[in-house]
Amino acid sequence: MNKIFYLFSLLSLALVSCQEVNDLIIYPKPGQNDLLSIDTTKFASVPAQSKNVLIEDYTGDRCDNCPNAQSASITIVNANPGRVSVLGIHCTGLAAPYTGYPDYRTANGTQLMSYFFGVGGPSSLPTGAIDRILQSFTSPPSVATPYALWSNYVTSEMALTPKAALTFNNKNYDPSTRTLSTSITTSFPTTSADTFYVSAAVIESGFRGVQELPTRFDSNFVFEHVLRKLMLPYNGLNIANSPIAGTTVSAKFTTILDPSWNADSCKIVAFVHHRSAINNSVEQVQEIPVK
Amino acid sequence: MSIRLLTLIVILGSVSVAKAQMQAQSQDDKGHLSGDVEIDATWFDRDTLIGTSTTQYLHEKSSTEGWFTLNYLISGWSFTARYDMYNNSALLDPTIAYTGQGLGFYQIDKKIDKWEFTAGDFYDQFGSGILFRAWQNRYLGLDYAVQGVRVQYTPDDSFMVKGFAGQQKDRFTVWPQVMKGLNAEKIWGIGNVSMLSGVGFLNRTLDQATMNQLANEINSLPYNQRFTPMYNMYAGTAYNTLNYKGFSWYNEYAQKSREAVFITDDNNNQQLENLPGHVFYTGATYSFYGFGLNVQYKSISTFIMKTTPYATILDGIMDYLPPLSKQETARLPSLYSVSAQSQGENGIQAEVTYAIDKRNNFDFNVSYIKQPDNTILYREYYAEYNKIISKNVKMEMGVQSLIYNYAVYEGHPGDVVHTITPFFEMSIRLGKPHKIAEGTAENKMPLQKSIRFELQYLSTKQDSGSFAYALVEYNLAPKWSFAVSDMYNIIPQHAADQKLNYYSTFISYTEKQSRFTIGYAKQVAGVICTGGVCRVEPAFSGIRASIGTNF
Secondary structure (H helix, E strand, O other): OHHHHHHHHHHHHHHHOOOOOOOOOOOOOOOOOOEOEEEOOOOOOOOOOOOOEEEEEEEOOOOOOHHHHHHHHHHHHHHOOOOEEEEEEEOOHHHOOOOOOOOOOOHHHHHHHHHHHOOOOOOOOOEEEEOOOOEOOOOOOEOOEOHHHHHHHHHHHHOOOOOOEEEEEEEEEEOOOOEEEEEEEEEOOOOOOOEEEEEEEEEEOOEEEEEEOOOOEEEEEEEOOEEEEEOEOOOOEEEEEOOOOOOEEEEEEEEEOOOOOOHHHEEEEEEEEOOOOOOOOEEEEEEEEOO | OOHHHHHHHHHHHHHHHHHHHHHHHOOOOOOEEEEEEEEEEEEEOOOOOOOOOOHHHHHHOEEEEEEEEEEEEEOOEEEEEEEEEEEEEOOOOOOOOEEEEEEEEEEEEEEEOOEEEEEEEEOEEOOOOOOOEEOEEHHHOEEOOEEEEEEEEEEEOOEEEEEEEEEEEEOOEEOOOEEEEEEEEEEEEEOOEEEEEEEEEEEEEOOHHHHHHHHHHHHOOOHHHOOOOOOEEEEEEEEEEEEEOOEEEEEEEEEEEEEEEEEEOOOOOEEEEEEEEEEEEEEEEEEEOOEEEEEEEEEEEOOOOEOOOOOOOOOOEOOOOOOOOOOOOOOOOOOOOOOOOOOEEEEEEEEEEEEOOOOEEEEEEEEEEEOOOOOEEEEEEEEEEEEEOOOOEEEEEEEEEEEEOHHHHHOOOOOOEEEEEEEEEEEEEEOOOOOOOOOOOHHHOOOEEEEEEEEEEEEOOOOOEEEEEEEEEEEEEOOEEEEEEEEEEEEEOOOOOOOOEEEEEEEEEEEOOEEEEEEEEEEOOEEEEEOOEEEEEOOEEEEEEEEEEEO
16 A cells, blocks of 8 residues: 555656746847937937838748738838838747747837737737727727738828828947947927827848748748837837927937847838827838948 | 537436446346535615625626536446526626526546546545645635546545546636646554545646746746746645544645746735745644634645636635634624635634533634735634523623734725624524424424524724624524524714615525525625635625525
8 A cells, every 4th residue: 555655656756857848938138128218419300201101010930821921011111112111020929939040029029019919919920000000890999900901001001191200310330349329300290289109129131040831831931020129118218298390309229239130131110109098000100221 | 519418418328328237237226316406596786875886786687596416326326417507697706797507517426346437527625625626615606626537546444545637617618727636645543643644746737828828928027027937837735634532633734836826916916926835734623521722823825726827816726725714604703704815824723612511611712814924914812602591592792803904805905904893692492392293294393483683793993884783583493584684884984974784684484405595685895705715795785585405
């Protein structure tokens, strides 16, 4: 009888000693907590601009349909030169890294995903947001927009008149330290009762990695517009409350590029937007190459 | 064909197969069929003064719950099925109207020599239940049955080992997480000292969807608070009961591995953390002629045993942590009842009973429970005197003094409550005890009349203020019972508040194994506890009726 008792105890200990593998958690790298801040330097007012459009492409390297969404965004960007910016936000377990390959997810990108879709993320990938406008065809209304509809919504957004104009001032990149800095200047051509926020990110295009496709794994897949760094606050720095016409505000942007990123293929994307429970829409977006 | 219907067919098919097998063995063994039925109905009568505002008062206006259990035993086989029904029920969650019905419990059990095999749903526990307990309390809407398989081996009366694997029930489905456990117990001794020693082991594995949800939430935490959550939680326990003459001493230590748990802070915010947990529990009892002593100590450190960290409040609990408070039944002394805090507490309880003679006895209880940071959770001083005045008259009186951490136990801000509650009860049998001749038919038996009074006064300057309570109960045993009571908010906490009455009436009628009750009640909002498990309930106003029988 005692043998059964001891066997039982040994079995319990053996089970406890088993190791687990869990690569879902993203641990930050140095410099990942860079903050936007108000820049008190006075810059010239930004002239009124045509409306540009932001596409946020929630994607993953283990999502076999996601390359179709990337293709859709490339087509839209090429059809509207200088008018469309894309953030390819790798997120959820469908963006877990393959062995030997880097994790394309970012901590702040995941926070942004949680902000729009809850901690569980979107119900499926790929999905996207066009200027973060709420879509009434989802219930409850959500920013989630299927990639097949992106082109239509981009066209209608470009027809609007933006309440803000955006530009970059004093952009500087030091290759020796890989330090990138700029000022993001926003002007308001008309008086508005709204509250405005600015967000900024670094994206990289043209690098290769493993991507799941419907029938196979492509280890030479070219990733475009991948969000490498989303500056904090991840949901925007407050820059203006009820601005009067002619108000100009700047935000300071400083970060260090990760050594694994190719600075030649990186861009800064900045956008002015709203932030509330019912309206997070983007007023204007601009991008600029790092080099 | 639904899974539930398929399950029922499988059970019925198994019954047929078993019966056919048994018929081959014994033409006389027809087995034994038993069961019970209970149907509860509630009509909600909105009373804005006491704050009845849940959905049933506004929309549904009534609710019904029903349970119908059948057990069939034949030659070592046991078949159990229970049909559950909830119509607009506030039982499981007082804030919603839940509707659902179906097979709430099914089980096939077979004993073969020293082995017992169970498939389907089962209730069970390891030792005291600190590590694992699958149980139910239908009046709190709780059902922690495990759905799976279980094997028990009992080679002799002194040794038992059992194991199971399955998923915890979640109403009419199961939680996606998997659990498995092993438990062994041995009875042994040295001279006059006898021991019951046991060990238990439990493993719970998270499903991928829950892990993804956890990972996304952890990835949203500040960098220095992130951790890698574990799919598997392992927990073990060792316990021993020592008995020597009138002395009994129980010890148990349980430890669980590190896992993601939600910790509630002082502002009632929840924070995800990666923590192990443990419990140490010891209790000694000693009885000698009219003297009885029961002393318990318990220390809990983040021993949160849930199927998933996302199970809320009383959902998905896999164990049972006994409270260190006296289980009160009287209305006002039980108004501030407590349950053990799995997040952490240290407590001690001592109860002394002393009978001077057959007519006079005393009961004293002290409980003191605090958080690991020494914040007081609960303190009780309790004294009770019972006297048999004559063959027909019994009297009970006493006083209770409490300190109750309202914010922790009720889950929302509030001052620590201090109460003093004197209470008095008297039971008077009217007329001489009836001598019933053997063989008298039940409907011919004379009814024994009795009357019972309760008077209580709860004095406090916190929460809703002071209450007075009175109850008169008239019984015609064993068939009828009538009661009226009122709980009167005699000194509200705020002078401007109305002095509200929470009155109730109650009638019950018993006929053989069947009982029918109906009553109109107004009930103050607060914690409702049964067996040390508590739930915060909104105020109630309305009619409750129930009918139950067993056969």
